[in-house]
Amino acid sequence: MGWSSSRWGRSAGALFGAVVLAYLAGAVLSWQFFANGGYPAFFPPAGVTVAVMLLTRRSRWPLIVASIVVAEIVIDLKQGSAFGAALGYALANAVEPVVGASLVRTWCGGRPDLSQRKDLMKFAAGAMVVGPLAGGAIGAAVIATNFGAPWGVSALRWWAGDVLGVLVVGTPILLWSSQWPALRARWVETAAVLTTAALVPLTAFWQLVPASMTMLPLLVWAAIRLGMLGAALVGAVVAVAINQMLTTGHVLFPALGLSPTGAFAITQAYLAFMVLVAILIAQEVDARIRAVGERVIERRERIRIEALAELARQLAADLTPADIGRTVAAAVLQNVGAQALTLGLVDHDGDTLQWVTMAGYPPDVMAQFADGLKLSAPSAATDVILTGRPVILRDMADFEERYPTTAQWMTALEGSSAVIWPLITGGRTVGMLSVLWRDPQPLDEAQVAYVSAVASMVAQALVRAQIYADENARAAVLLAAVLPTEPPEIAGLDVGISYHPADAVHGLGGDWYDLIPIPETGATYLAVGDVVGHGLSSVEDMAQLRSAARALAFQGLSPGRIVTELNSFARHATKGRFATVVIAVFDPDTRAVAYAHAGHPPALLRRHRTGEIIRLAEPRGPLLGRLGGSDYPERQLIEGRVTAEPGDVLVLYTDGLIEAGSADLDDGIAEAERLVSEWTEHDALGQSCEQLSQTLSPAPRRDDVCVLAIRFRETD
Structure with missing residues (x-):
């Protein structure tokens, strides 16, 4: 004192x-x-x-x-x-x-x-x-x-x-x-x-x-x-x-x-x-x-998003790690003006980082590290694997001070800046992606976000490639990698999930959901989607759409913008299939929920104070993948906004929930509204979602069923 x-x-x-x-x-x-x-x-x-x-x-x-x-x-x-x-x-x-x-x-x-x-x-x-x-x-x-x-x-x-x-x-x-x-x-x-x-x-x-x-x-x-x-x-x-x-x-x-x-x-x-x-x-x-600078930034952002969409499309066609490595090296080195790139995966023993690709390095460096890198060796790459956190190096002095034993990675190219990002799937770090520049880089938010988005897509692509040997096994592992078995814990939200694929034997389906916090903004991203079809191909399409949507969400894009970008991606990545999606972003500071539909059943919002059910049916956009980018509605035409009060419940679901018991979708939605209106604040959301699925779409099912519900709690 x-x-x-x-x-x-x-x-x-x-x-x-x-x-x-x-x-x-x-x-x-x-x-x-x-x-x-x-x-x-x-x-x-x-x-x-x-x-x-x-x-x-x-x-x-x-x-x-x-x-x-x-x-x-x-x-x-x-x-x-x-x-x-x-x-x-x-x-x-x-x-x-x-x-x-x-x-x-x-x-x-x-x-x-x-x-x-x-x-x-x-x-x-x-x-x-x-x-x-x-x-x-x-x-x-x-x-x-x-x-x-x-x-x-x-x-x-x-x-x-x-x-x-x-x-x-x-x-x-x-x-x-x-x-x-x-x-x-x-x-x-x-x-x-x-x-x-x-x-x-x-x-x-x-x-x-x-x-x-x-x-x-x-x-x-x-x-x-x-x-x-x-x-x-x-x-x-x-x-x-x-x-x-x-x-x-x-x-x-x-x-x-x-x-x-x-x-x-x-x-x-x-x-x-x-x-x-x-x-x-x-x-x-x-x-x-x-204003000129903002226009330049906006143009760069548009080019970056288009580049990410193109990379996602190319990765969707790659079935082996080698193919993925070549695609990523060619795209990233061109898009960000970098001189070198490495992509590595942890081996089955979990003690060595094996290279999928090394691009842009001199032959002597590639020969020295051709057998991989022991995770016990001090380096930026192993730090990323062991901690699960990215390493950002803005100058050579920083690299030499922190990692003197592997400084030749930078000195061989006269490098100045580098970003090393973890590849994470299912909550586990399975590899790393590094990008190195010869010219000094600011490594600002846009550059780092680009590398993060690429790493997210590469991680999903590598998961898909690694399980290619057996169709059903591959599909099952892929589904497990992209759909968490337990809902994540997010401050201020109660979460409930019910997921039932129509293929009960193999557990394969084209429905998907996602729920993640956005660290940069403090908002929460929610999504439920449906890809037409079943089996491995629909799971692959689902994984790509979910991964692309998550990457776009991490860019801080609004739901309407994510939907329009997903439509362009779906035109090339879903092998002619159509897809639907509903996306919502909750801002805890303003308690606003921004949402957008693309050919998807409307979300339901249950008001805690009155029990009233609000059907978030409008505005809405058409199916993903049917229309070209120029024909698809603009973001502001398909995006809505509503305020969520403490105790309110938001329910997102796929059409499999409302089609089973009624030939008329409106009747199915009305029945879902009636059941949701009977929920109370004391009910566990997971049980409520499961009961809703079993009541409206009991087994055996003709279509996948996915229900995601969140209850908004009081925030500090």
């Missing part, structure tokens, strides 16, 4: 001291303008104080107010003001940032993001207009009381000086952390523009050239090349230079014949307007650059 209090005290002292020093420095600069020419210049501390308040918690604001009061009294007394007047000035300069920061935080819902047009306008209204008006009203009253100056004139001077101070000092402070790296990358250009901004206005005054003609090109250049922070910094330098000239009698618009007060006010207003316009230009430029 004592250490924590001491740390807080040091932090508070540092904040107090920093604000006092910054305030004194800005105030001395402003008073220097007073002393030289008699006209008040812009007031930099106004920008410092409001920016600091916007960047700190409200609990620290009293400390900031205290630092303002102390600094203002010190500077006023040094300038010869009476103590009473100094207190009045301190009050005005303390109220101003409190009012401005409070309004901005309220309007923006927290700290403003000045890169957003709405937040910038709210910042201008609160911190540059209302706040200085409040401070100016109090300050003008103090001036009128102590010196007899007209209140209106004093208020105008105060407000105009503080508006510019907030804009050219407060704005750079707020933008500094996010935009300084961009300026640092162009430090030579930044220094040159700032130096020019300091000298050109002075030269313009001496050469009798309108300062606006020299100021505008500089501000526009800074806005386009240096961003919002660069424009604000150039504005600050120009403001200092022009106000310095103003104190020596060089007014900005001499032809107007304005009084000193008018000349001062119009100068500050003009400067503020031009700087604000430059910042808005910079904001628009940044927005357009971001």
Whole structure:
């Protein structure tokens, strides 16, 4: 407790001291303008104080107010003001940032993001207009009381000086952390523009050239090349230079014949307007650059998804590990621009990693490790096998430090970056996939997600290939690999499953289900699907569809987008068969359930409070694999959304449940609704699903039956 209090005290002292020093420095600069020419210049501390308040918690604001009061009294007394007047000035300069920061935080819902047009306008209204008006009203009253100056004139001077101070000092402070790296990358250009901004206005005054003609090109250049922070910094330098000239009698618009007060006010207003316009230009430029970048990212994402779909289609035709290795090496090396790839499987003894393929490595490396790699040997590949977690290496130094005995894998290719991903099936790590780049890679979320998706598809393809020897045995093992025997435990959800293939002898069917958490988003992905047919071929199609759907779900795609991508995949991967699917994604933060159907019976949502059954029949899409990609409905036309309350139950099922006892599907769905409406919160979902299957579709069955139900619990 004592250490924590001491740390807080040091932090508070540092904040107090920093604000006092910054305030004194800005105030001395402003008073220097007073002393030289008699006209008040812009007031930099106004920008410092409001920016600091916007960047700190409200609990620290009293400390900031205290630092303002102390600094203002010190500077006023040094300038010869009476103590009473100094207190009045301190009050005005303390109220101003409190009012401005409070309004901005309220309007923006927290700290403003000045890169957003709405937040910038709210910042201008609160911190540059209302706040200085409040401070100016109090300050003008103090001036009128102590010196007899007209209140209106004093208020105008105060407000105009503080508006510019907030804009050219407060704005750079707020933008500094996010935009300084961009300026640092162009430090030579930044220094040159700032130096020019300091000298050109002075030269313009001496050469009798309108300062606006020299100021505008500089501000526009800074806005386009240096961003919002660069424009604000150039504005600050120009403001200092022009106000310095103003104190020596060089007014900005001499032809107007304005009084000193008018000349001062119009100068500050003009400067503020031009700087604000430059910042808005910079904001628009940044927005357009971001839009172009987003389009590039979207295009790359589309290409990546298409590449994954094509890889899945090719893997669906591969029946041996060697075929899979060749397909993966050719596709991945081309799609991600990598130099080398290895695909390995743990042998039957479980102590050696045997290579399925090694592509892109020099012959000496391939010869040295041709016999595989013992799992006891320290390496990135064995780490992945033993831990079941991926290894991501962004530079050669990291590789050499962690795995010195196998560093030749990287040095032989002059490699810079690598990703090694586990191949997991049935909860067991059976192998690994590694991708190596010669050029340094950011290994961002998109790249890592691509490797993860490829590994997921390769794992399923290898499982299928390894059980190719006996049709029924292969199909049984494949089914066990892709359909868990026990429902997974997911926080906030109760899960029940009932699965009965029509082929009770071999246990083979084309129905499938999936239920997985999405780590990146915290959402839960649910799916139930049905591939036409029975036996090995339908199980293979089912496994490919389930694997492809899971890979797409891990990309963070919405249910409607997954369905449209699955349709393109099904056109090539299901050997002319059709398939149906219902997909749902539950977001525990918003409790929203997004769902999409493709030729599948509608999901049922049982409301806990009323027992009402909601049939999620619309919107829906056609069967998978019947229509080409251009003819299939767009995502937004087949995706629906509903809110799930605690205690509600969502039931997904295949048509085998509702076809057995009735020739009319609507009658079958109605009977399922009646039975589900009788469920209670005390019933075990697994038993309820099993009872539903046995009641509506008892053995012997003509079609596979799959029921997946989840009950939404209260979340923390």
